[in-house]
Amino acid sequence: MKREKSVFYHLLPYVKRFRWIYICLTAMLFAGIADGLLFTWFLQSITNGAIAGDVTKVQMFFLFGAGLVLVMMIVQFLNVYFESLATNKVKTSLADDLFDHLLRLPTRYYTSNHSGDMVARITQDVNSIGGAIGSNLINLIRQPLWAAAAFIYLVTIHWVLALLALMLGPATTLLAKLCGRLLRQNGQWIQQLTGKLTEFVTDSLAGHLIIRTFGLESDSSQNFKEQNGRILELQLMEGRHKAGLQAGTIGVSLAAQIVVIGVGSLMVIHKRISIGELIAFISLTQGLISPFTNIANTWGGFQRSLAAVERVFQVLKEPTALQTLPTGEGVEVPNITDGIRYKNIIFSYKNNHPLLNDFNLEIPAGKTVAFVGPSGSGKSTIFNLTLGLYEPNSGEIEVDGKKLNEDVNQMRKYMSLVPQESFLFSGTIRTNIALGKIGSSNHDIMEAAKAAQAHSFIMELPLGYETEVGEKGIRLSGGQKQRISIARAILRNAPILLLDEATSALDSESEISIQIALKALMHNRTTLVIAHRLSTILDSDLIVVMDKGRIVEMGEHQELIQRDGLYSKMFAIQFKEYTKFQKLKDV
The missing domain is CATH 1.20.1560.10 (ABC transporter type 1, transmembrane domain)
Known part of the structure; x- marks a missing residue:
């Protein structure tokens, strides 16, 4: 009983x-x-x-x-x-x-x-x-x-x-x-x-x-x-x-x-x-x-x-991480002036060996910082912590001088994300782009699509922006889904951008167009980039090289190449693979 x-x-x-x-x-x-x-x-x-x-x-x-x-x-x-x-x-x-x-x-x-x-x-x-x-x-x-x-x-x-x-x-x-x-x-x-x-x-x-x-x-x-x-x-x-x-x-x-x-x-x-x-x-x-x-x-x-x-x-009965449900309505937030700071961050997913150990980093406002390193080095974990999806075991993250954990919902309004694997919801192309800022006008949605180089292929579809994308966007190609995902991030117009290899699913021609669009979008914005292809982050203001949860190198591209450290070796390997691919292609 x-x-x-x-x-x-x-x-x-x-x-x-x-x-x-x-x-x-x-x-x-x-x-x-x-x-x-x-x-x-x-x-x-x-x-x-x-x-x-x-x-x-x-x-x-x-x-x-x-x-x-x-x-x-x-x-x-x-x-x-x-x-x-x-x-x-x-x-x-x-x-x-x-x-x-x-x-x-x-x-x-x-x-x-x-x-x-x-x-x-x-x-x-x-x-x-x-x-x-x-x-x-x-x-x-x-x-x-x-x-x-x-x-x-x-x-x-x-x-x-x-x-x-x-x-x-x-x-x-x-x-x-x-x-x-x-x-x-x-x-x-x-x-x-x-x-x-x-x-x-x-x-x-x-x-x-x-x-x-x-x-x-x-x-x-x-x-x-x-x-x-x-x-x-x-x-x-x-x-x-x-x-x-x-x-x-x-x-x-x-x-x-x-x-x-x-x-x-x-x-x-x-x-x-x-x-x-x-x-x-x-x-x-x-x-x-x-x-x-x-x-x-x-x-x-x-x-x-x-x-x-x-x-x-x-x-x-499960304890919640959010006390209230945030809304996706468009709220203009000011540009940040004090950057992002990671102070003595220790973090592990399952309370075992820390994935990040005494991680310290300061990202100046308006700068582009790329995170590179072997798989499992902690790059995605940095993004998860920055978005407030997980809390550090110890240490603090500050965004524009404010502690992230004090008001995660408000801090997320400062951020926009383009994930490596684009996710689209069942519905139309228009509704998927509009998720970047609920209540946006059709003109703003279209302008975001143009900036993401998506407008042309959308207008070639029989129903244009009213085209149903299907479950997880199955009716579109990988590159098309990625461009819609980028359009959604552009529409949000947030002062902080998180790009997880945002052009990974695009062909070479589309990648060049998107890189141009992203470069314009990144102007005067604080941008964090996870890079698997090092060729995409050569112009970054700062490249952070990670290995086993620690920062092992930091600097600009040329500076890191001259150090002949981990970054230089990674770049050399990718360059050799690219050269080998081009030779095979020519044959």
């Missing part, structure tokens, strides 16, 4: 949020119980009237019964409507909060958890919680109240027969407790495996090119079938648990009915109760026993819902 209380504790704010709906549901709950008791009284009275030959009484109760049916229909309609309203309102609200929470989680969470599992929690798990805040929850409240009301009414007819009928009911409670524990555990396994299957499907669809190229279709299909088969086994096991629970509860219910009919018939023969009272007793016995049987059945579904609720709140 402690686990159930814990789940209810987390769900309570959502119930309170829509308390007026639950108040209406409570009113309908009592109205439904009253209707059931009135209907039993109607059966008893009209039957006794018929046996007594009282035509007037029968006619009066007939009209009463017709009106009661109408009232019961209205109550049932409102009950189902409010139940649906409460369930869907809570699910929608919980899904909204879960998505907002995901957006506020630190980058570490995204690198440690699969996106497919996150999708499963916000879709499948949220949709599976309905029983915990809707029908199952309401029934768990309604059924005991209905049983109590039915028992009190039956006691007024004949208390011995009422006790006899009641004795069989609690047997289903023991059955429910046993099966409920099994159903909940089974439900948790199903939810977990479903999340894993969603991960696999997400990876398979995203990596369809690799699957097709390497002929992995059969292996992928077999893998899917194995995982799906394990889920099927658990679902069948769940079916067996439910079947056993259902069979046991039906057996108890029928046994109670038989006892009441048999003993009640003897009482009628001995004139201890009337035929009308026996009919009322038989009718209401179901109302007395059914709550026990329904609770047993409802408990199984309730446990499955709780398993989904626990998975949702596992995410909601």
Whole structure:
């Protein structure tokens, strides 16, 4: 019960949020119980009237019964409507909060958890919680109240027969407790495996090119079938648990009915109760026993819902990196005058060997600084820390004299990023460029595209700027996606630019055009560049050479070449590879 209380504790704010709906549901709950008791009284009275030959009484109760049916229909309609309203309102609200929470989680969470599992929690798990805040929850409240009301009414007819009928009911409670524990555990396994299957499907669809190229279709299909088969086994096991629970509860219910009919018939023969009272007793016995049987059945579904609720709140319990959600609306920020400073930075991703160790660097405002070095030297980590995606283990980063960690959201407004691997969202080219500054005019979007050398190819497309790019921009070439990504950064017009090999996906002709566009954009802006091709950063004001998380060299291109250090060796290797490539090309 402690686990159930814990789940209810987390769900309570959502119930309170829509308390007026639950108040209406409570009113309908009592109205439904009253209707059931009135209907039993109607059966008893009209039957006794018929046996007594009282035509007037029968006619009066007939009209009463017709009106009661109408009232019961209205109550049932409102009950189902409010139940649906409460369930869907809570699910929608919980899904909204879960998505907002995901957006506020630190980058570490995204690198440690699969996106497919996150999708499963916000879709499948949220949709599976309905029983915990809707029908199952309401029934768990309604059924005991209905049983109590039915028992009190039956006691007024004949208390011995009422006790006899009641004795069989609690047997289903023991059955429910046993099966409920099994159903909940089974439900948790199903939810977990479903999340894993969603991960696999997400990876398979995203990596369809690799699957097709390497002929992995059969292996992928077999893998899917194995995982799906394990889920099927658990679902069948769940079916067996439910079947056993259902069979046991039906057996108890029928046994109670038989006892009441048999003993009640003897009482009628001995004139201890009337035929009308026996009919009322038989009718209401179901109302007395059914709550026990329904609770047993409802408990199984309730446990499955709780398993989904626990998975949702596992995410909601994760500590967030953002207190509020930043907006992408265009806000002009002033150019920086005090540059960027990294002071005694120590950082590791998993609290093991530091990736950056005592990193110190000052980047003057308006200058272009390129970071070069072998893979794993810490170049991308510098970008991640500058963007505030991670916090240093120790040390500080200052942007224009302000500490980055004091207001990361505001500091990010000073920055614009062009990643090495361009990411486009499903939608049009126009909407993807406009993400650089929400609310930008069509003229500004077009000017940014022109500056990024993207306008020409966009206008050659049948729908121009309204062309749908597809999932992750699949309908465009790598170079086209990169130019749209650069246009998005240009539109942002931020005083700090972070370029992660921004021209890596372009052909030589386009690269020259983009380099010209970027050079104009970089003018009077503080620019950080990660360079893999050293030929792209020869004009940088400062080149920072990194190795194993430390700065091993700094200076301009010619100065570093003359030192004959790591940079000089890297440049010589790339120059040899370029010369060799040109010779092969000439052949």
